[in-house]
Amino acid sequence: MKERATIICWQHGKVLLVERGRARWSLPGGTIRRDESVAEAAKRELVEETTLAVDDLEFLFQFGGLSKRHYVFITELGDDAKPKPSNEILRCRWFRPRKVSTLATSVPTREIVKLVFGEHVLSPQL
Template sequence: MKERATVVCWQRGRILLVERGRARWSLPGGTIRRAEAPADAALRELNEETTLEGCELGYLFQFGGLNKRHHVFFSVLHDDARPVPSNEILRCRWFRPQKVSTLITSVPTREIVNLLFGHDVQRPAPVRA
């Protein structure tokens, strides 16, 4: 099973999604390298995809399917944090959580956002390990 680090970035009532192509939105993140800690992978991928640095992460949960296991992290970004698409990313955009269900997204993105926010659009509290 492939291991993936996924980051839910929160700023002013919105979450950050990135577009990798094919007009499909997803949460920032990517594959965890061999011997890399999930939190390190989350920070690396977030920086590679959005140029965001120095973000504090809280671990939320694992989300898994048949082929991938997502280690999901949460970060509250400062109001002045501005993601810029980098690497394989075409666009970065902020969305209200309830809007995600109307977008073309990856299945894990839609399910992770639903697990976190459901009908409640309040910011979840990160779980500290």
């Protein structure tokens, strides 16, 4: 099973999603390298995909699918945090959590957002 670090970025009641070019939105994140911790992978992937560097990540839970295990982290970003698409990312965009279920997303993205925010909740359940 592949392991992946996944990050929920939270700012002003919205969650950050990225688009890799398959017309699907997803949470930032990616593969964990052998020489790094899960938290290090989350921070690296966030910088690689959005140019956002964070120090404060909170581990939430593991989410398992058929072929991937997601280690899910959350971070609240300040007003000065402005994501910019980088590497394979074409777009970065903020969405209200309840909007995510109406978008073309990966199943893990949709389910992780639902677990963290509920279907109609406007703030993270921390």
